[in-house]
Amino acid sequence: MQVDFEAGARMRIDKWLWCARFFKTRSLAADAVERGRVTVNGQPVKNSREVKPGDTVVLEAHQQRWEVVVKGVPASRGAAPIAQSTYEETPESQARRQLESDRRRMQPEPTAELQGRPTKRDRRRIDNFRG
Numbered sequence: 001m002q003v004d005f006e007a008g009a010r011m012r013i014d015k016w017l018w019c020a021r022f023f024k025t026r027s028l029a030a031d032a033v034e035r036g037r038v039t040v041n042g043q044p045v046k047n048s049r050e051v052k053p054g055d056t057v058v059l060e061a062h063q064q065r066w067e068v069v070v071k072g073v074p075a076s077r078g079a080a081p082i083a084q085s086t087y088e089e090t091p092e093s094q095a096r097r098q099l100e101s102d103r104r105r106m107q108p109e110p111t112a113e114l115q116g117r118p119t120k121r122d123r124r125r126i127d128n129f130r131g
Contacts, residue, residue, distance in 0.1 A: 010052045013045055014026055019086065040055050068090070
């Protein structure tokens, strides 16, 4: 689905990240920007920074690193196909994310299956292992 965008339109970076559906809420997008996980054209930014078509945005979200070029600024948050048409991911970014995804699938995090506190039986095993 292709959508036409206004030429020269601008939008705050936190709102654009939310509209492009990188984050579920605008406040999560704002938190990521404040924590320095988002750069525009290689520069760290604040929430008030406006993005325009042609800007390169690099963000770290959901244990992934995205490098995208802004293609357009939507009027508001809309459907996912419209959101995906607002940016274009670079080929290097796609390859890096695919490699990382394959690595996580082949070598899962050892602590991923641990949930909560150890049971009494687990505690005994830990104590016996330690000596």
